[in-house]
Amino acid sequence: MDVSERVERALAGLAVQDLECRVRAIEELAACSSIIAGHVASAFEEDEEARFLIFERLGRFGSLMIEPLERVYREAGEPGLKLMSASALTYLGSYEGISSLLEAIKAGNPNLCMAALSLSAAGVSEAVAPIENVLLECDLSDVQALECLVSSLRRLNHPMSENVRLRLSLIEPKWLRDSLLE
Structure with a gap:
């Protein structure tokens, strides 16, 4: 089942009366949100044309973006991508990229x-x-x-x-x- 089907099913689960079912739906939506954040981080990493537009919107995902962006930061070979991901991480409250940002002040x-x-x-x-x-x-x-x-x-x-x-x-x-x- 793909993410969109999982989200649709979980949203339907929120509407039922059974408390246990609603809690499972919330857990499923949280899991889907993490998957979506991972996809957004991959698009940020791979799509140079849209990178800045994605960068401007990463904060909307909040703390869900930290783990996938830390991966992008650690694996980035391109200096611009490394610094953009460090900047986004700093905005999100992670200190992972601070050393790179400090080195860029030249x-x-x-x-x-x-x-x-x-x-x-x-x-x-x-x-x-x-x-x-x-x-x-x-x-x-x-x-x-x-x-x-x-x-x-x-x-x-x-x-x-x-x-x-x-x-x-x-x-x-x-x-x-x-x-x-x-």
């Missing part, structure tokens, strides 16, 4: 902002030093990276070090400098 890394924002959203204070290091090294004309890194520090409730403040004081125009230093 000037010039295309996944820098995803890593910094994921870590700051999860309250990972170990991200402060790497974020400040990047702010001391990065191209001051890369406004997107600057905004992302500064907002990550703010989210972590970390005051900017004096070295970072001095470096950012070199930014022109004044409105951008002021917005980053406020």
Whole structure:
């Protein structure tokens, strides 16, 4: 019996009067939900075209996604997939991918902002030093990276070090400098 038939049968079981039957239906629906989460994780892993769209919706499955995403993270050979799965895991409350996200906080890394924002959203204070290091090294004309890194520090409730403040004081125009230093 495929998953859709199992779900249909379990949903019908919820409607019966017998308590034992309703409890079995709930257990069956939970088992089906885990199977579905596994299929979603596989689609996330295999479908590069839809990967980001799936990534944006993984949180809807809640903790059911943690185990299959941890598998994707551990088996990922592609750096982008590894970091996206680490980011999703962090959002879901798993610390499995934090080391990879911390390693991604480097000037010039295309996944820098995803890593910094994921870590700051999860309250990972170990991200402060790497974020400040990047702010001391990065191209001051890369406004997107600057905004992302500064907002990550703010989210972590970390005051900017004096070295970072001095470096950012070199930014022109004044409105951008002021917005980053406020």
